[in-house]
Amino acid sequence: MGTNRSYPSDLTERLLAGVSPDARHLIIAGARSRILRAGEVLFRTGELAERLFVLRKGRVQFSRQSRGGQEIVMGILGPGDVFGIGSILTQRVQYLGTAESLDSGEVLVWTRETILALNDAYPQLSGNALEVALRYAAEFADRHERLVTVTAEERLSGALSRLGVRAGVRTPSGIEIRIKNEQLASLADVSPFTASRLLKRWERAGVIRKGRGVVRIVCPEKLIA
Secondary structure: OEEOOOOOHHHHOOOOOOOOHHHHHHHHHOOEEEEEOOOOEEEOOOOEOOEEEEEEEOOEEEEEEOOOOOEEEEEEEOOOOEEOHHHHOOOOOEOOOEEEEOOOEEEEEEEHHHHHHHHHHOOHHHHHHHHHHHHHHHHHHHHHHHHHHOOHHHHHHHHHHHHHHHHOEEEOOEEEEEOOHHHHHHHHOOOHHHHHHHHHHHHHOOOEEEEOOEEEEOOHHHHHO
């Protein structure tokens, strides 16, 4: 670990939006850079929210278990995403899900004490954190609406398209997304069987190419159509 005093543009657009350049440097100086290993758990559902995170590199899965013990993938976060937002509240709250690194990466981490002190000096932080939280809430609301208004195929294509934008890697042969069928099915609120069947159909039609733990979008326009 070590202090990281630089900041990426996507961070300033979210957590640090509207904060002066001098204040940005001071806020970043209060964070620590943490290198992530694949499969590393940053926090679990129900633990006290003691740290605020901003993802610099890699991907983090945010999930929780259903009452029946089934893992529900609530989102896959990419560089620039902010999570652990409950740590900025003066009243102690619990994390709403489990955050697990899907591959090697890097996060900036603020302890609760540090981020509260910074928020006292720069109240814009809590306003920005609220906007991030509202954006996540809107995504979950949209997801619920899709569950009751659109078909399983539309939900799967939409989930894959959003992943392509958020966490996809451009390659000469298409947009590559590292994801397992089970994760994609959970994000799209469809069964693994339905996800597998639709992916095979799209592969035969030349829309995607499928590998072990990888989906490559070859024709985005056909996927949207």
